Amino acid sequence: MGHATRCIPIINALIEFNFEPIIASDGAALELLKKEFPKLRAFELPSYNITYSKKANNFKVKLLKDAPHLLKTIKREKKLVENLIETQAISGIISDNRFGVRNKTIPSVFITHQLRVLSGSTTWLSSKLHQKMISKFDECWVPDHVGTVNLSGNLGHVEDFVSSVKYLGPLTRFKKLNINIKYNLLILLSGPEPQRTFLEKKLLKDLKKYQGKVLFVKGIIENEQKKAEIDHMVIYNFMTSNELEIAINESDIILSRSGYTTIMDLAKLEKKAFFIPTPGQFEQEYLAKKLQAEGIVPYSNQDDFNIEMLSEIENYSGFESKEYQLNYKKLFSLF
Incomplete structure (x- = not known):
């Protein structure tokens, strides 16, 4: 759901710059985006069907068991994307953590805040595999501040990652309002x-x-x-x-x-x-x-x-907003 909601400001910006976005997702994420953008065309992608184990310490084992299904889903995604490109006259792709939603014939972007994927003792392996997948896209957009004062920490900031990475600043659909506490x-x-x-x-x-x-x-x-x-x-x-x-x-x-x-x-x-x-x-x-x-x-x-x-909240500062201005015109020039 988080991946879907953080795409909302990007979809709004695409519309503002006279693009015609097409939504593709599955499950609750697709339903949410259809409710947010009822006038846009929407297509269903095959589901990764990611669920968590009832016990936390079984998390990694379950992911390994789900890996074959994940790989099959990625292949199905690629075929569906090929068909959409042909039938919907698509000129570019922005994929939020959908590995198979890309195509060599048009600019393809991957959105993630995880250049490093934590998995305990296998973090080095999960990170390398993820980075290899990201490198197949033309650009990688990271929704975070560049530099040491940031939100994602070691997840979104990797020194030796060679792919084309652009930091967008935090993506949110919300604005701060001056209203009374209810x-x-x-x-x-x-x-x-x-x-x-x-x-x-x-x-x-x-x-x-x-x-x-x-x-x-x-x-x-x-x-x-x-x-x-x-x-x-x-x-x-x-x-x-x-x-x-x-x-x-x-x-x-x-x-x-x-x-x-x-x-x-x-x-x-x-x-x-x-x-x-x-x-x-x-x-x-x-x-x-x-x-x-x-x-x-x-x-x-x-x-x-x-x-x-x-x-305990009383002993903590809470969040403070760091101003940033994302140049969408420059960002979308890829397409």
């Missing part, structure tokens, strides 16, 4: 199952002890938006970008996963937050530890978290 706590859930559901159940139980007004967004994209009010909580299955922009701005603190897109959003809106990384996901664990070490946001493992830990 909720004491906003909970944003996201990520693959079953861990998303595990955290939802845990939080709904813990929140019975929380004193304050809560907005709870489950992160489940469905055909219709659903809203429920239970005691001091307002619960949504999902929100549109405009609704979520207002919700984050009018919330005092945010509780969420430490996904990179969420970090970019909260940095832009200069919010205070508490993170619970997805168990077993090395990237989210690294980012949570990085931000805590920098005194910006505290975090807890999922199993250890309790609602009283939110008081």
Whole structure:
């Protein structure tokens, strides 16, 4: 979902510069983008079907088992892309972490914040494999600041990577709004199952002890938006970008996963937050530890978290926005 939402500002910029974007994705990400851009043509890609194991320490083993399916999906992507280029008169490709969405006949760009892919003791191997895939694209766009003051840390900054890398600055669909605080706590859930559901159940139980007004967004994209009010909580299955922009701005603190897109959003809106990384996901664990070490946001493992830990936020600075201006005209000159 994070990969889909961070593409929203790029799609808007393409439209502004008189391009005609075509959306291609699958699952909830495709549904979200179709809701955001109902007038654009949209096509379904084969799904990677990435799910997480119930136990964090089985994460790497499951990824290895899923590898053959992943490779088959990439081959299917390539064939589908060839057909789209022929039938839709496509002049360029921007792929956010879809390895098979590229073609030698037209400019192809890969978006990622992971030039280095953390996988524990096999980080060197996973990083080399990922970099090899990226090198097949004409350019690699990294949504982060260039230099040492950045959001992605070692993930998005690799000294010896030779491919054409451009740093875009953080990508976010949101703007900071001058509105009054309405909720004491906003909970944003996201990520693959079953861990998303595990955290939802845990939080709904813990929140019975929380004193304050809560907005709870489950992160489940469905055909219709659903809203429920239970005691001091307002619960949504999902929100549109405009609704979520207002919700984050009018919330005092945010509780969420430490996904990179969420970090970019909260940095832009200069919010205070508490993170619970997805168990077993090395990237989210690294980012949570990085931000805590920098005194910006505290975090807890999922199993250890309790609602009283939110008081730790007072000891951290929260995010501060670093201004940047992305030259889209120059960026899109590739096409």
